[in-house]
Amino acid sequence: MGVIVKKVELTWLDRTYVWPVLQGMSITFGHFIRNLFTSTAKRYTVQYPDMKREIPAGYRGLHELKRFEDGAIKCVACFMCQEACPARCISIEAEEFSDLNLSQGFQEKRPAKFSIDMLRCIYCGMCEEACPKDAIWLRKEYEVAAYDRLSMQFGKWNLMNTYAEADGKEQLTQDPTPSVPRRTIAM
């Protein structure tokens, strides 16, 4: 079925072409004047490095590995995120830790290595969805760039410190010695 196109009847004035041109010129001149007296900061364009848009809630940016109050990593190296990752960019090496493991029968795990290849990552957020411990978050940082490929391999300590500065936390370089077991098993 065809669509009936409404035919526009041009008036005599429109047919001269001069009057519509003048109308159009008045519109463009209006824009010109309006922009001339608006400072560049207030125009539509967001001038990126100087101005930044507000990042909406739920934005999936650079990852952070969450930590407890004392600085211990929340991740228990369960490999759920590695399994969920469609880009296969996460690789984890697990280790047992804490003396309590032996003395009190706890089986505590943590990642010895946790690396994300930021060049492969598609920022889909599946790792965040999969994590049972809420230990990995995708937050609002989006300026992830480097001069070489190697520096785009984010290791465990990189990932734990990605938002340390923004949150006002200290930079971590080693796991604190755990004093209290993270996980209590009902005996």
Next chain:
Amino acid sequence: MDKLASLLHTTPAIVWMVGKVVVVFLSVFLLASVWTWVERRGSAMIQDRIGPNRAKLFGRWPILGLSQLLADGIKFFFKEDLVPEAANKGLFWLAPFLAFVPALMGFAVIPVGKSFVCDGVTYHLSVLDPGNGMGLLYPLAIGGLAVYGVLLAAWSSNNKWSILGGMRASATMVSYEIGISMAVVAIFMTSGGYDPSEVIKAQGHLPWTWYVVRQPLGFLVFFTCMFAETNRLPFDFAEGESEIVAGFNTEYGSMKFSLLALAEYSHLMTASALVATLYFGGWQVPFVADPPVLLSVASFLVKMLFFAWVFVWVRWTLPRFRYDQLMHLGWKIMLPLSMANLVFHAWRMSQGH
């Protein structure tokens, strides 16, 4: 001036002549390059954008994006100068100059200010003194030469898109020139001479005696045809991003491309100077019968730059015409209108007005 002349072992007349040539052509050249900035910033404001504002002079002063001009100039100078393998090399080199030189040359007869007398010698503020026998026929003839620049640039680069653009543009220029000539003939008739100084004198200092009021139809035709003549939108058929890649300058790069772009802007300057001279009283200052020289120069500059701005303004208002529409407009509307204008004014003169 006498002292300067004796220092340089020449006569004052020659010093004055060389000075005029250098100042007029250099300022038109500079204005043309500044106008690329005006075009970019103006179009940005018209389209609610910001335009070039990142380039900074010595990495410090952005000066409203004007340093972008310098950056572009430096970039063009240092770019590789590619000449296509199959191009006609001689013409390929010649074409940018053939486009650029006529665009500047048209300015030679236009008086930029009132003539003045100093130590019993009359100095005229136009490169060619009035009474040179060419008058306003000269810029029209030189404007016709501009076709060569575009067409040779297109043809010599041996590129099908280029030649399409060049052919369209030259056809446009040639057909609109007739409209221009007819409109200008009406002016020559009513002012009784084709020398720019006579045309300006005939217009007087009162705005309602300027030819834009006395011959509005002629002005409309002349101004519209000037868009075609300078290859500016809505009639810029030398170019066409969507259909013929870039147009006549597809194969051009580095400084040759820059020259072609500058030629367009110099042409724009010459065209707006012509409009100001023919229809807006040239250097005449409204309501001032005998203006001081500097005021007359300022008045001319204001008028010229206003029309140069109108060229930019219209470019960012109207889309490009279709080719057949353009030919229709040129031959079936502009030409009859300018003829009607001519006949009407001839009739009025025969009635003793």
